[in-house]
Every structure is written in structure tokens, then in C-alpha cells.
Amino acid sequence: MPRLVYVLLPVLTVLSLFVGTVPLRPAQLLQDPEAWQLIAVSRLPRTLAALMAGATLAVTGQILQTLARNRFIEPMTAGAGQSAALGVLLVTLLVPGAPVWAKMAMASVAALAGSIGLLFLIRPLPPSQPLLVPLVALVYGGVIGAGVTFVAYQGDMLQYLQVWLSGELSGVLRGRYELLWLAALATAVTWLIADRITLLGLGEKTARGLGLSVAQVTALGLGAVSVVTAMCVVTLGAIPFVGLVVPNLVSRRMGDNLREALPVTAAAGAALVLGADIAGRVIRAPFEIPVSAMLGVIGAALFLTVLYKDSARD
Amino acid sequence: MIEVKGVSHDMRGQAILRDVSLSLPRGGVTALIGPNGAGKSTLLSLIARLQRLQRGRITVDDLTVGACADRDLARLLAIMPQSSAISARLRVGELVGMGRYPWHGGRPGAADHAAVEAALAQFDLTGLRHRFLDEISGGQRQRALVAMACAQGTDYLLLDEPLNNLDIAASRQLMALLRHMARDQGKSIVIVLHDINYAAGFADRVIALAGGRIVADGPPAEVITPGLLRGVFDTDARISVIDGRPVVVV
Numbered sequence: 001m002p003r004l005v006y007v008l009l010p011v012l013t014v015l016s017l018f019v020g021t022v023p024l025r026p027a028q029l030l031q032d033p034e035a036w037q038l039i040a041v042s043r044l045p046r047t048l049a050a051l052m053a054g055a056t057l058a059v060t061g062q063i064l065q066t067l068a069r070n071r072f073i074e075p076m077t078a079g080a081g082q083s084a085a086l087g088v089l090l091v092t093l094l095v096p097g098a099p100v101w102a103k104m105a106m107a108s109v110a111a112l113a114g115s116i117g118l119l120f121l122i123r124p125l126p127p128s129q130p131l132l133v134p135l136v137a138l139v140y141g142g143v144i145g146a147g148v149t150f151v152a153y154q155g156d157m158l159q160y161l162q163v164w165l166s167g168e169l170s171g172v173l174r175g176r177y178e179l180l181w182l183a184a185l186a187t188a189v190t191w192l193i194a195d196r197i198t199l200l201g202l203g204e205k206t207a208r209g210l211g212l213s214v215a216q217v218t219a220l221g222l223g224a225v226s227v228v229t230a231m232c233v234v235t236l237g238a239i240p241f242v243g244l245v246v247p248n249l250v251s252r253r254m255g256d257n258l259r260e261a262l263p264v265t266a267a268a269g270a271a272l273v274l275g276a277d278i279a280g281r282v283i284r285a286p287f288e289i290p291v292s293a294m295l296g297v298i299g300a301a302l303f304l305t306v307l308y309k310d311s312a313r314d
Numbered sequence: 315m316i317e318v319k320g321v322s323h324d325m326r327g328q329a330i331l332r333d334v335s336l337s338l339p340r341g342g343v344t345a346l347i348g349p350n351g352a353g354k355s356t357l358l359s360l361i362a363r364l365q366r367l368q369r370g371r372i373t374v375d376d377l378t379v380g381a382c383a384d385r386d387l388a389r390l391l392a393i394m395p396q397s398s399a400i401s402a403r404l405r406v407g408e409l410v411g412m413g414r415y416p417w418h419g420g421r422p423g424a425a426d427h428a429a430v431e432a433a434l435a436q437f438d439l440t441g442l443r444h445r446f447l448d449e450i451s452g453g454q455r456q457r458a459l460v461a462m463a464c465a466q467g468t469d470y471l472l473l474d475e476p477l478n479n480l481d482i483a484a485s486r487q488l489m490a491l492l493r494h495m496a497r498d499q500g501k502s503i504v505i506v507l508h509d510i511n512y513a514a515g516f517a518d519r520v521i522a523l524a525g526g527r528i529v530a531d532g533p534p535a536e537v538i539t540p541g542l543l544r545g546v547f548d549t550d551a552r553i554s555v556i557d558g559r560p561v562v563v564v
Contacts, residue, residue, distance in 0.1 A: 070401070127399055201400065205364050206394075211415070213384060255403045
């Protein structure tokens with residue numbers, strides 16, 4: 001699986017530069033300066049955005065699953081995504097002229113609060129009933145989402161909400177995706193502490209017995225989850241399923257030793273989102289299908305496969 | 315030496331431990347026995363700072379539990395908690411390697427690899443090292459957990475019901491191995507046991523707890539008596555002495 005992903009990733013990246021509404025062939029790069037302009041302003045930013053969103057969402061999905069000790073949740077649908085949208089919405093409503101960094105900070109703080117709330121909510125659930133966690137997470141995310149819709153409706157901002165709640169990449173241009181580098185940075189930090197996060201997967205007691213500062217590692221992990229979710233929601237809109245499906249697929253093959261697994265998780269997530277985006281550009285060309293809709297379909301199919309394979313094994 | 319002084323512990327208004335004092339010199343296998351809810355696991359997890367100490371004082375050599383650095387204690391004392399619910403999908407070799415974390419903090423060196431190899435060999439896990447934990451039997455899993463605690467390379471080793479999921483052969487093998495580690499490698503091992511016969515057969519010292527208090531403490535032959543079974547375990551099983559060792563006839 002790692003090899004397939006590492007081969008697929010550069011192929012998709014090159015492909016992504018040449019697929020889109022405006023036709024562009026590699027040969028044009030040699031003679032046409034406008035071709036370079038198109039790549040620099042639109043195609044490259046879009047490709048980078050897809051790669052970064054995919055990689056960071058997949059990695060933080062794995063982190064949240066480790067912290068929650070449950071494989072069936074992901075930040076985007078389990079409250080963090082909705083909370084991030086709520087954060088941006090409130091800033092936009094209350095301080096209409098707020099600068100981008102304020103929106104971004106508020107979205108991150110809201111996402112953090114949302115994920116802390118989730119962890120507290122699922123803590124008392126019995127480990128013998130692993131499906132309770134995703135159910136509770138789903139309801140929790142739904143309740144926050146309903147709150148977001150209500151606030152947006154009251155503030156006459158429903159059309160903005162669509163932008164945050166359904167992710168798409170067609171609007172990505174140079175100068176409009178750079179926040180995602182922060183998400184990439186936050187994800188890089190999780191790789192530095194990958195060993196410690198893996199230890200958390202041994203259970204809180206065992207981790208503490210090994211001298212791990214459980215609270216500190218949990219805080220760092222949740223911080224990364226929140227920043228990534230918020231940056232994604234603010235720049236592209238919510239992208240579902242990546243954080244759920246990719247960690248599950250990678251864990252099947254590679255296990256949860258995160259020092260080894262996270263690079264593969266990141267690459268697979270990047271390939272999945274970029275692949276879905278390219279497909280969305282091609283299927284109904286010259287129209288586009290948003291990447292979130294594509295992933296809704298692909299992700300659901302992949303997830304069902306994982307579930308059925310799992311139950312067949314047991 | 316582990317020194318426990320005046321330790322009391324409450325959980326939701328219920329007293330789990332009441333003024334327990336105890337000193338465990340270095341070396342030997344000490345078994346903690348007692349009925350369910352006697353406070354054995356709580357005592358063990360307080361010594362290993364898995365729960366916050368409410369009253370009293372615990373020291374391990376010159377470290378004061380609760381005041382010393384987590385890493386320092388983790389280099390001196392290892393604990394295998396009861397029913398570790400491991401959610402991570404790890405290979406046996408990786409799991410045992412995690413035991414070295416207090417020494418390398420994420421960057422294992424040659425000494426760490428050697429310790430892991432030794433622990434794998436000692437617990438007969440070398441052939442299973444590349445298998446995932448969810449692909450092996452409950453007994454093998456249990457053995458891997460004990461091996462991980464041993465790989466931590468500490469002088470003190472606390473084990474909470476390590477015989478769970480082990481059949482009679484594996485149980486005897488593990489107990490014999492622990493006794494060997496205590497005698498020949500100078501380890502101090504404290505172990506919570508449910509089966510009194512294993513305590514009688516392999517421990518140098520038996521401490522019986524009931525209702526949060528220590529009710530008996532001494533060599534197995536002195537502690538394990540019909541009086542203890544009746545008074546503490548509330549059962550009238552017979553005890554017969556075979557080869558100078560008390561055996562509970564169940």
C-alpha cells in the first residue's frame with residue numbers, strides 16, 4: 001500500500017496541473033507564457049490546496065481517533081468542523097470587518113472547544129460498545145450544525161454557510177489558500193510527537209506508567225486537530241470522510257505505530273482528495289462537481305468496504 | 315525499597331484503602347491477595363502514580379511518588395495495569411519496544427533494541443514479533459504485555475493480575491520466570507493474584523488485604539491458613555500442606 005500511494009501521488013499531482021476547464025497541454029509550457037501564468041495562479045495553488053487538505057485531514061483524523069480511542073469518528077463530522085463554522089459565522093456576524101486572522105483564530109478556538117466537548121461527552125461511554133461513540137459524535141455534530149444553521153438563518157447568512165459546510169476547490173487561487181500552510185505546520189508537529197501519541201493508544205494507565213504526560217500530549221493532539229479543521233473550513237469548506245477512511249485503511253495494512261504510519265496516512269489522504277478533485281473536474285466537464293460531494297460518494301463506498309472486511313474477519 | 319505510609323483512598327465517598335502502611339525491601343516476589351474490592355489494584359496503582367495520592371506518602375528508593383519526575387519513576391518502576399484496553403493496532407515487537415520509551419523518549423538506540431530482543435526471547439515471543447496484537451491469542455497478548463513491562467528494565471515491577479487469560483502451563487511458566495528474575499536478576503516484583511495457590515507456590519511473601527486494610531503479611535505458609543480463608547475470603551475451603559507448602563483444596 002505505501003508503494004502504491006507513493007507512485008500515485010506524483011502522477012496525480014502532474015495530472016492535476018493539466019486538467020481543468022481551460023485546456024492546457026504540457027507542450028504549451030515551452031512556448032506560451034500564459035500557460036505558466038495559469039499554472040502559477042490557479043492550477044498549482046489548487047493542487048497544493050488539495051494535497052495539503054488531504055494530508056492534514058487524514059493525519060488529524062488518525063490523531064482524534066487515537067485520542068478518542070475509537071476508529072469510527074473524524075473531526076469534520078464529529079463537532080469540530082461544525083464548531084469551526086460556528087466560530088467564523090459568529091465573527092462575521094458580530095465583527096463584520098474582522099480581518100482574516102481573527103476569523104481563523106476564532107474558528108480554531110471554536111473547533112478546539114468542539115473537540116474538547118466531544119472527548120468529555122464520549123468519556124463515560126462503555127468501551128465494550130464501540131459503535132456508541134460514532135453515534136454520539138454524529139448527534140453531537142448534528143446538534144452543533146443545527147445551531148450553526150439557526151444562527152446563520154437569523155443573521156441572513158445562509159448562503160455563506162454553504163461555503164463553509166461543503167468544501168470545494170474551484171475557487172482556490174494564489175493568495176486564497178495559504179492558510180492551509182498553517183494546517184500543514186500543525187500536522188508536522190504531530191509527526192514530531194508521533195511516538196507519544198502512539199503510547200496513548202496503549203491506554204491512559206499504561207501510558208502514564210511509561211512516564212508520559214498524558215494531558216500534555218492530548219492537548220497538543222487536540223490543538224493540531226482544531227487548527228487543521230478550522231483552516232480547512234475557512235479556506236475550502238468542510239471535506240468529509242478523508243479523516244475517517246484513510247486512517248482506517250492505513251491501519252489495516254500498517255498498524256498504528258504512528259511514526260511509521262503517519263507519512264503513509266498523509267500521502268494517502270493527499271492522493272484521495274486530489275484524485276477526487278481531478279475526477280470532479282473531468283466527469284461533467286466543463287462543469288465541476290465539488291470535492292466534498294465526490295468524497296461523500298467515494299468515502300462512503302470505501303468506508304463500507306472497510307466495515308464489511310472487518311466484520312468478515314471477526 | 316518501596317515504602318507506603320498511612321495511605322488512605324476514597325472513591326465516590328467510599329473508602330477503598332484505610333491507613334495502609336507497608337514496606338517492601340528490594341528483591342523477592344511479593345503477592346497481594348484478597349477478595350474482590352479489597353483495594354489491591356488501587357494500592358498498586360497508587361504506588362505507580364496512576365491515581366493521585368489522597369492521603370499518606372509513598373516512596374520508591376529515594377523518589378517520592380507524586381513529587382518526582384514521571385520519567386525518573388518510569389526508569390525505576392514499571393507497572394502492568396489490569397485489563398489494559400489497547401486500542402492501537404500494534405505488532406508484538408512494537409508493543410514490547412514501547413516499554414523502552416522512558417529511556418529513549420522516541421529515538422531507540424542500540425541498548426533499547428538489545429533490551430527488546432532479550433524481553434522477546436525471555437517470553438518466547440520472538441516468532442510472534444511481526445504479528446498484530448489482534449491476530450494472536452489472549453494468552454500470547456498477556457505475555458506480550460508482561461514482556462513490555464520487563465523491557466522497561468526497571469528494578470521494581472508491579473503486575474496487576476498477570477495470570478488473566480493464561481492457561482495452567484503458561485501461568486506456571488510466567489510465575490517461574492518472575493521468580494527467576496527476582497532471585498537471579500535482583501528484581502523486586504509485586505504481583506496481584508487471584509489464585510491463592512499461585513501465591514503460595516511462587517511468592518516469597520504474601521500480603522492479604524480486606525476492606526482496605528492489611529490483614530495478614532508474611533511467608534505463604536504463615537499467611538495462608540483456614541482462618542484467613544474463612545475470615546477474609548468468607549469461604550470454608552480446606553487447606554492441605556504438600557511439600558511444606560499450603561494448598562487450597564477448591
